[in-house]
Amino acid sequence: MSDTEASLVIPHSPRRIKLGNPGPLGLFSFASTTFILSLYNVNARGINTPNVVVGMAIFCGGLAQLLAGMWEFATGNTFGATAFSSYGAFWLSFATLLIPGSGIAAAYAASPNPSKEGDAIAIFLTAWMIVTFLFFIATLRKSIGLSVLFFCLTVTFMLLAVGDFQKSTSIHKSGGAFGIVTAFVAYYCGLAELLTEDDIFTIPLGKYNSRMA
Template sequence: MSIENDKTLSLRDMTANPAPLGLLGFGITTVLLNIHNAGFFPINSMILAMGFAYGGLAQIFACFMEYKKGNTFATVAFGSYGLFWWSLVILLVLPQVGFLNTGGNSPIQAADPTSFAAYLFMWGVFTLVMFIATLKLIRGLQVVFISLAILFFLLAAGNITGSQTLITIAGYEGIFTGAAAMYVGLAQVINETHGRDVLPI
């Protein structure tokens, strides 16, 4: 006579939540860039450094950590927006790099308003589709993604029309977008630390 024992093994995920890192990397850098868009200071090395390090690298780190957790949405979101920040820094810096040229002695041309508007518009389309996915997620992320889509479309419109007024409006809207992402990220840190919902998200 044989006796079979059914045993269930459960594994608990003890890794940290990477979402706050990604949200804060995105949020703080977005606020700083859009303070520039709102007209308070010119674009400078502070924005480029933040875009490369915190806006870019931090979100890419979060992307890899979310991948390990099997979170497709967060992997795509953090990976895409981390690389968005890197691509933006490259767009701004590449024309200034003298040894890179297009055949002759002419440096690579900076993106003209039409091509830059196309760049921003495509990011707006991507973000709008990602917003649809957030309808199954927390309300805080819904606010971040719909306001980010609006930001991209405003910036695209401002660049294609040459309207500084639209760029300024986009700057203020972008400050809200970044602040919303910061709120969601910090709320997750505070709520997890306290073990209860201190701040609603």
């Protein structure tokens, strides 16, 4: 090929792949897992052992949210990536607490003071309450829907932690009730992200005043 012919060759440009919105996957996964566990926390149908949520926590709340978080990184959404990845890790770690093979519950059962397991779980929940509150602050420049979601989740973690610290069934059930509310807010936010202008209708997430954003 001559120099003249070489100069006419147009370099191949890689085809840009447009990513879909991973938000609905993360929100629906979070909402469904939270809804199931919260029903157990309020003793729905007399259920007081939450271990059935383990599979849901690993594959839906955990794996699906973790994947949504990774895809949010690809879209450039730092908030969504951090939030989904964090709560994916939360559900995976929470499921580990309930898996007999992990030995975590057995270690407390064999200790001189088995009741300290509740305090340990309360500390675990307190840490996530702090993380959730920080996410809530970040939502104050995003949308009202997300702010309501993270506010409700902060209160849910707080009530569950206090319930475990105080060994109070009523406070723990209150945390479960708030968790149900949180789940439905997450369902709403997920649907708002899923519906586009191409659909029959859309629902608002609510925007803050532009002077505040």
